[in-house]
Amino acid sequence: MMSAEAAATVDRASTGKMQRSGSSGWSLTAAGLSVVCLVIFIGAPVAAIFLSSVYQDGWTLEAYRDFLSSPRLLTATWNSLLVAIGIAVLSVVIGAPLAFGVARTNMQLKRIVRATMILALISPEFLLAMGYILMAGPNAGYANVALRAVFGMQSTAGPIDIFSLWGLVLTALPNGVAFVFLALTPALANMDPALEEAARLKGASALEAIRDVTLPLMRPALLAGALLAFATSLAMYGPPEMLGIDVLTVSIRNALLGLDFASASVAAVVLVLLSGIALGGQRLMLRNEDRYRTLGGKAFAPRRIDLGWATPLLTALAVFYVLIAFVLPYGTMIAVSLMKSIGNGFNIANLTLDNYRVVLSDASIRKAALLSVSLAASAATIVVAIGVIVSYVILRTRFAGRSALDYLSILPLAVPGTAIAFALIVIYLNWPGNLTGIYGTPTILLVAYLARFIPIGVRNGQTALLQISPEIEESSRVFGATEFQTLMRITLPLIMPVVIYTWLLVFILAIPELSASIILRGFSTQTISTSLLSVWNGNGGLAVACAYGVCIFVSVSLLFLIAALVGRRSALMRGFTIG
Amino acid sequence: MPKPGRVSMKLTRTVTALACIFAAAPAFAQEGPLQIYSAYPDEHMKALVDGFAEQYPDVEVQISVQPGEQLISTVELELRAGRPQADVIGLNQASIASLQAAHSAFAAYKPAGLEGVRTEVLDESGTSVPACVNLYLIQYNTNAISEADAPTDWAGLLDPRWKDQLALADPASSQSVHSFLWFITEHLADEGDDYGWGYFERLAENAPRLERSHGTIRDMTASGERPIAVQLLANGQTSANRGDPTSLVWPSEGSPGEISSFAMFEQSDNQEAAQAWLDYIVSPEAQAIMPDALGCAPVRNDVDYTFPDGTAVSDVTIVPVDADFIANEREAQVEAFDQAFGR
Numbered sequence: 032m033m034s035a036e037a038a039a040t041v042d043r044a045s046t047g048k049m050q051r052s053g054s055s056g057w058s059l060t061a062a063g064l065s066v067v068c069l070v071i072f073i074g075a076p077v078a079a080i081f082l083s084s085v086y087q088d089g090w091t092l093e094a095y096r097d098f099l100s101s102p103r104l105l106t107a108t109w110n111s112l113l114v115a116i117g118i119a120v121l122s123v124v125i126g127a128p129l130a131f132g133v134a135r136t137n138m139q140l141k142r143i144v145r146a147t148m149i150l151a152l153i154s155p156e157f158l159l160a161m162g163y164i165l166m167a168g169p170n171a172g173y174a175n176v177a178l179r180a181v182f183g184m185q186s187t188a189g190p191i192d193i194f195s196l197w198g199l200v201l202t203a204l205p206n207g208v209a210f211v212f213l214a215l216t217p218a219l220a221n222m223d224p225a226l227e228e229a230a231r232l233k234g235a236s237a238l239e240a241i242r243d244v245t246l247p248l249m250r251p252a253l254l255a256g257a258l259l260a261f262a263t264s265l266a267m268y269g270p271p272e273m274l275g276i277d278v279l280t281v282s283i284r285n286a287l288l289g290l291d292f293a294s295a296s297v298a299a300v301v302l303v304l305l306s307g308i309a310l311g312g313q314r315l316m317l318r319n320e321d322r323y324r325t326l327g328g329k330a331f332a333p334r335r336i337d338l339g340w341a342t343p344l345l346t347a348l349a350v351f352y353v354l355i356a357f358v359l360p361y362g363t364m365i366a367v368s369l370m371k372s373i374g375n376g377f378n379i380a381n382l383t384l385d386n387y388r389v390v391l392s393d394a395s396i397r398k399a400a401l402l403s404v405s406l407a408a409s410a411a412t413i414v415v416a417i418g419v420i421v422s423y424v425i426l427r428t429r430f431a432g433r434s435a436l437d438y439l440s441i442l443p444l445a446v447p448g449t450a451i452a453f454a455l456i457v458i459y460l461n462w463p464g465n466l467t468g469i470y471g472t473p474t475i476l477l478v479a480y481l482a483r484f485i486p487i488g489v490r491n492g493q494t495a496l497l498q499i500s501p502e503i504e505e506s507s508r509v510f511g512a513t514e515f516q517t518l519m520r521i522t523l524p525l526i527m528p529v530v531i532y533t534w535l536l537v538f539i540l541a542i543p544e545l546s547a548s549i550i551l552r553g554f555s556t557q558t559i560s561t562s563l564l565s566v567w568n569g570n571g572g573l574a575v576a577c578a579y580g581v582c583i584f585v586s587v588s589l590l591f592l593i594a595a596l597v598g599r600r601s602a603l604m605r606g607f608t609i610g
Numbered sequence: 611m612p613k614p615g616r617v618s619m620k621l622t623r624t625v626t627a628l629a630c631i632f633a634a635a636p637a638f639a640q641e642g643p644l645q646i647y648s649a650y651p652d653e654h655m656k657a658l659v660d661g662f663a664e665q666y667p668d669v670e671v672q673i674s675v676q677p678g679e680q681l682i683s684t685v686e687l688e689l690r691a692g693r694p695q696a697d698v699i700g701l702n703q704a705s706i707a708s709l710q711a712a713h714s715a716f717a718a719y720k721p722a723g724l725e726g727v728r729t730e731v732l733d734e735s736g737t738s739v740p741a742c743v744n745l746y747l748i749q750y751n752t753n754a755i756s757e758a759d760a761p762t763d764w765a766g767l768l769d770p771r772w773k774d775q776l777a778l779a780d781p782a783s784s785q786s787v788h789s790f791l792w793f794i795t796e797h798l799a800d801e802g803d804d805y806g807w808g809y810f811e812r813l814a815e816n817a818p819r820l821e822r823s824h825g826t827i828r829d830m831t832a833s834g835e836r837p838i839a840v841q842l843l844a845n846g847q848t849s850a851n852r853g854d855p856t857s858l859v860w861p862s863e864g865s866p867g868e869i870s871s872f873a874m875f876e877q878s879d880n881q882e883a884a885q886a887w888l889d890y891i892v893s894p895e896a897q898a899i900m901p902d903a904l905g906c907a908p909v910r911n912d913v914d915y916t917f918p919d920g921t922a923v924s925d926v927t928i929v930p931v932d933a934d935f936i937a938n939e940r941e942a943q944v945e946a947f948d949q950a951f952g953r
Contacts, residue, residue: 102953103948103953106953165833168830168833168835169774169835170774170775170834170835170836170837171833171834171835171837172835188774194819272822275780275819275820275821275822277953285782287683288679288680288683288782288783289683289782289941289944290683290686290687371852371853372832372852372853372854372855373829373832373833373854374751374753374832374833374834374854374855374856375853375854375855393652395652395673395674395675456687459691460687460690460691465691465692468692470687470688470691470692471687471688471691471695472695552676552684553674553684553688553695554645554647554672554674554695554696555674555695557674565675565676565677567826568677568821568822568823568825568826569651569677569823569824569825569826569827569828569829569845570651570652570653570675570825571651571652571653571825572825572828572829572848572852573829573833574829
């Protein structure tokens, strides 16, 4: 399977000349609309982050000096880096063998591993953190109590301390492993087995062939997955906030709590630069993928390898991952959600369904759910519309600034939600943004969600357009249809399955959005995630929060199932991005 | 494949719907119901809202809860943007005074029935209306700590045996804990080496977990994860209602009492309903349910009350906090606390 970006390179070169239209009215309108949307939703926030770090009542580098002399902020930066590196490395250590096992060996539990990877990817990060805190709190965490009992340990704390940097790594690991796994499995499944066979014929063992042939071929996909895990770990907010660990996203939030805009801006700049470097690296890896491409015109299926004694080890790793990433955290949450008092343990007298009753009957939770659903639906619709229009301008017109639009549209991938929220506060509290009056209303959340999710719309839009042969559109033009009519009557119906899939994807990702929502929340802007965090932080308590979390997880999973079914109906879905 | 005409029509409809969403979104914010920003949890506010509805059935009340310090920053940003998004705010007296000093955001109001309220809890400026007195005490998990082993005073928390067992609210996130900071660093400052900022330097050696809110601390104590904590009476009351395995200690040095209050925004579109709420808060009816509602001690003289563990009010040394000091020194106190905790 050809990746979206590689396909883009080939098709752009071959189809550009004949297909790109001149400056028709529609082309100009579409280009104008694209520029306005991307500048408002992406360009302005990114500029605001950088500008506010060097401009406070005049140009100054004071904020950077303060940052460099603040032990707390430097510790936060160091923590962010350590955690992101830890997650990236461990994701490769766990994700790569699992991907190899599932794609190329006869290990057991393949389907369960795949399903767990998907669940880890769609699980809101703070839900897993909740499960882990209850499971691995050093004094009373259920796993710690069990381990102390099983191994007869005398101490009253540990052995696992979730409230540590390692604990934070653990909470985000399932997600990182899933990134590496999903980056590697298609590459492994499409590899030409002749390369490995040649090594075996020369006398290499199965493991030596993997080490000397397979691993080097997989390096780009492996690095791309690891860098994505690194960047998403830098951007996470919920788990470090819940564990009480200073990282850059939490520093931005803390600085804003004290209305210290200067510190918030520098923390945001540092975060954006670190994410930018990682994502730039990831794109570079994928761009050079052709160098490693092993897919020719000949059809083949990679041979299954019998690893002998190593196969049960892979199965054991799979069991470990499924337990850690899904069964234990969600099992703990379900158990706690059924308790009257969290202090009285899991026994019949302490069982209740009241926590679910509270969640399902609470007016503010209902209101938050309604707001999240409407915001997610609005964001998904606008993202899809912007995605189609911008992709059209980039791929099918001669608009001079189209490559700038291309870069601008993916920029938010490097801007964590906390940084976007900070930028929107700066823009919409000051002239002329304050004239819109959207600060404190749901509209500002919508603007934040658009900034976060436009890259998905544009990337999927481009991949969809690239898969439609330009001749079909040309025929329409030959028979007298205008460019706009061709888009509406020919192109849009053909890419409709992708449009629907992208809509559902953005909808699912937007529903539990936390990092921007928490910073922008006001009276009418409590969303599912901010209200859940509020319940966890005492406005209801841990047991109610667990019931709430279970409800969110079930809803998001059902929605994903629908998206997957819709996606499966269309062969076009292959190669589309999930985030 | 859908017919092309239909797609075009659907797109037009979608665009129209989007335009409506954009146009309608800012209007979600104001008008209609009485909107109350609250640092008190929903479950604490519910009894008050129900009681208010009995007296004012025509007024719909909406509550939006955020931990105190976060609520202060939310409101500060909204005030910078031009107007607050609520009619009334529920915070402690010191925090309301601090917001008032910075923004003059609240309207003075003297509710009917204020004459029945104890004078020592009244706000001289007339901006905030006292609802109840929330006291600091020690809460501990009875499965992990026996009554005999539990400390009897604040200084007892400095004992090394409580290392990794304690929880305390983070003054960077919690408005209430500033009352406790004032009590230890100002009120008890002259009582020896066990108090003043030295207290927090030694407390830091016991590595307490610094949580963003007292509600989280309540659950940490109930679960045994942090079996002993500096806690607010309101959460002790909630634990008692839930049947958590916890108990309370009234420290011998006394308990700082912060005044849980409400105030009405100057810019409220719903002044009449806001005033009705403030009238209700000090009414004998609301004060009678205050222990079950906000979980703290009523402010009227004519309402009987005993603490959730059965202790009589007269047996507890209640120390009214210096709201002015807390309002004015908030930032300096946070800095000094950070220094004591080496962060």
